Amino acid sequence: MIREARIEDRLAVVAMLKRFHAAADLPFHFSPAHAERQFLAYQAAPDRLCLVTEGDDRPVGVLMAHAVEHPFSGIRMAGELCWWIDPAHRGHSARSMVAAYERWAVEQGCAIISLAGLGSDPKPTALYQRLGxxxxxxxxxxxx
Structure with a gap:
């Protein structure tokens, strides 16, 4: 099941953000306090989105995104901050999370939506291209 994150998802989301950070092999340390602040901001603000997907009765995936006006054109666009699904739960839930993100972006009045991939992993690229x-x-x- 995919749903908007609730405050009680805080610890599970921060743990997933830590796994996301490790998988991205980012060249700086992970700060749980900063990740928690981002979760709280994305979970509460109307122009931000924090989705979770559940598996085994707990959050196993998170997608955080924001809607902003593009600085060069004035159109609204949606951008993903992070997207992580625990490897054992990847598959159909990925497409469903993207579909929920796209619906939210339309509700926000966005004309453009974007997703990012980690490094040179070809799997996200192939998925994104299949989704248009x-x-x-x-x-x-x-x-x-």
Whole structure:
């Protein structure tokens, strides 16, 4: 089942964000306090979204997104902050989470929606293209 996150999902979501961070192999430490603040902001604000998918009667996936006005065009667009589904629960729930995200973006008046992938993993790219998404940017990071 996919639903909007509730405050009682806080610890489960922070734990998933930690797994997301580890899988992304990001070059900085994970801060549970910062992750919790983001969860609270995305869970409460009307222009932000925090979805969870349940499995085994607990949250096993999270998608956090926001709706903003694009600075160069004035159109509203939805952007994903993070998307994580525990590996044992991936599959159909991924498409359902994206569909829920897309419905929310339409409700927000967004004309564009985006998703990101972690590094060079081809699986998200293939899924996104099957769902009608096209490559738009490629980001690179460097630790200073």
């Amino acid at each position: 998404y096209q490559p738009a940017e490629l980001h690179f990071s460097k630790t200073l």
